[in-house]
Amino acid sequence: MESSKPLANSPTPIMGYQPQSEVLKIARTEKKLRIGIPCEISNHENRVPLIPDGVDVLTRQGHQVLLQSGAGKSAHFSDHEYNEAGAEIVPDAATVFQSDIVVKVAPCTQQEMEWISNKQSLFSFLNTPSICADYFKKLISKKVVAFSYEKIQDEVGTLPIVRAMSEIAGNTSILVAAEYMSHPKYGRGKMLGGFSGIAPSEVVILGAGTVGEFAARAALGMGALVKVFDNNLYKLRRLQNNLNQRIFTSTAHHRSLSAALLTADVLIGAVYAKNDRTPCMVTEEMVRNMKQGAILIDLSIDQGGCIETSQATDHKNPVYRMHEVTHYCVPNILSRVPRTASVAINNILTNTLLQIGEEGGVEPALRNHYGLRQGVYIYNGISTEKFLSERFQLPFQDINLLMAAFR
Numbered sequence: 134m135e136s137s138k139p140l141a142n143s144p145t146p147i148m149g150y151q152p153q154s155e156v157l158k159i160a161r162t163e164k165k166l167r168i169g170i171p172c173e174i175s176n177h178e179n180r181v182p183l184i185p186d187g188v189d190v191l192t193r194q195g196h197q198v199l200l201q202s203g204a205g206k207s208a209h210f211s212d213h214e215y216n217e218a219g220a221e222i223v224p225d226a227a228t229v230f231q232s233d234i235v236v237k238v239a240p241c242t243q244q245e246m247e248w249i250s251n252k253q254s255l256f257s258f259l260n261t262p263s264i265c266a267d268y269f270k271k272l273i274s275k276k277v278v279a280f281s282y283e284k285i286q287d288e289v290g291t292l293p294i295v296r297a298m299s300e301i302a303g304n305t306s307i308l309v310a311a312e313y314m315s316h317p318k319y320g321r322g323k324m325l326g327g328f329s330g331i332a333p334s335e336v337v338i339l340g341a342g343t344v345g346e347f348a349a350r351a352a353l354g355m356g357a358l359v360k361v362f363d364n365n366l367y368k369l370r371r372l373q374n375n376l377n378q379r380i381f382t383s384t385a386h387h388r389s390l391s392a393a394l395l396t397a398d399v400l401i402g403a404v405y406a407k408n409d410r411t412p413c414m415v416t417e418e419m420v421r422n423m424k425q426g427a428i429l430i431d432l433s434i435d436q437g438g439c440i441e442t443s444q445a446t447d448h449k450n451p452v453y454r455m456h457e458v459t460h461y462c463v464p465n466i467l468s469r470v471p472r473t474a475s476v477a478i479n480n481i482l483t484n485t486l487l488q489i490g491e492e493g494g495v496e497p498a499l500r501n502h503y504g505l506r507q508g509v510y511i512y513n514g515i516s517t518e519k520f521l522s523e524r525f526q527l528p529f530q531d532i533n534l535l536m537a538a539f540r
Contacts, residue, residue, distance in 0.1 A: 168198045
């Protein structure tokens with residue numbers, strides 16, 4: 134009879150079964166996207182969201198890109214360049230809007246709204262302060278997934294497209310100021326900057342955010358004396374650190390700001406409001422007391438403006454004079470440098486579209502990427518933008534909760 138005792142050299146018997154860890158590889162199914170780029174028909178919008186380099190990257194990954202003929206013309210990209218990069222050139226916008234994903238710069242017009250298909254995905258700027266209820270409700274009725282460039286975040290929680298546009302806008306504002314300072318009609322025949330034996334020009338900047346910082350960088354680079362005003366002390370400290378030099382900074386009190394404007398050659402309004410209208414920081418009386426021939430550039434004009442005398446202009450007639458001060462109040466200053474701005478948008482949007490394709494489509498990408506999810510303001514006919522929902526008295530759902538429910 135065989136003994137039931139364990140052998141002397143055998144291992145200690147294990148009582149019961151022990152759980153063993155196992156790593157399961159979840160297959161990721163890539164999806165080939167059909168991406169449409171229509172011509173921008175909004176007034177003086179010269180940018181394009183994807184340039185030929187971005188199209189080349191996407192088509193090499195197997196994605197299809199449809200471009201309406203002439204979409205890149207205002208940004209100085211030809212149909213031939215897009216065709217060489219792999220895009221299919223089509224004659225009309227209606228065909229482009231049959232794509233899975235439509236990428237634009239400006240929000241859709243009423244005409245473009247008719248071409249949007251149900252369950253389509255749409256990328257564009259939202260421009261929240263100027264959005265109307267009819268636009269918002271129409272998109273909801275189409276049950277689209279609508280993304281706002283202003284709200285898409287990267288891996289560290291910053292807003293990459295907003296920052297890129299802000300950097301360009303800040304630099305461009307100083308170049309515009311320099312141009313009009315030497316203008317025979319609108320300026321004083323003066324160069325922006327400082328030279329040996331000549332006192333430097335004085336540039337006053339309202340707002341110490343990214344726009345204000347890059348305006349300050351450009352002005353300092355040209356030798357100007359820069360003064361920055363902001364009521365946020367943290368932003369003023371950050372500006373000093375980022376510039377790595379001491380400049381004049383101050384809170385925007387009426388007395389100190391009025392004193393600075395008396396000797397200013399240039400005033401840059403770079404105040405930003407997250408959702409609502411920007412506050413008015415410069416009164417008409419303060420403008421009246423500025424130098425004759427001074428240049429005023431209100432970059433906040435697309436949110437109502439931060440200067441009392443500001444009135445929206447356009448790229449055809451960009452300036453006007455009031456109280457002998459030249460006002461430049463074009464809402465879309467970035468269309469003055471459309472090629473540079475288009476490249477900046479493309480650099481971020483291309484990677485976003487590649488990410489969506491790698492994840493297997495828009496829905497999986499939203500579930501797996503928090504930053505992309507934050508860019509959604511309409512999800513399948515549901516408003517996920519709290520500010521607009523409250524403004525237009527519409528039901529609101531948090532996009533993160535929606536994604537959690539569909540997991």
